[in-house]
Amino acid sequence: MRATVMEFEPGHVRVELRERRRVRNHLGSVHAIALANLGELSTGLAVLGALPPTARGILTGIEMNYVKKARGVLSAEARCQLGDVSAAQEQAVEAQITDRAGDVVATARAKWLLSPRPAS
DSSP: OOOEEEEEETTEEEEEEEOOGGGBOTTSSBOHHHHHHHHHHHHHHHHHHHSOTTEEEEEEEEEEEEOSOOOSEEEEEEEOOOOOOSSOEEEEEEEEEEOTTOOEEEEEEEEEEEEEOOOO
């Protein structure tokens, strides 16, 4: 996919994807699954960046909403705030994917299962 991380801090990430032939569909726009990958990447980095070293997370589901054809340079931004992760819990995180004009082209809503790391 070759996405580029533009901003990264605990609980916040912004990732960019340039439209190019490899991620384009037969309609001349960015493929739906490339957008889903971008949504998963951005939500995952936001979650994993916010987790303490004593916890772990795994994606358990993702839901996509495609608003308009995605073209050009796309930006996915995700934010999350995590509380105590001393017990297993599900965390929903949303990523907005926008084009250069700032129009939302897709929204990803990912479910992450967070849990304490097992003692080694």
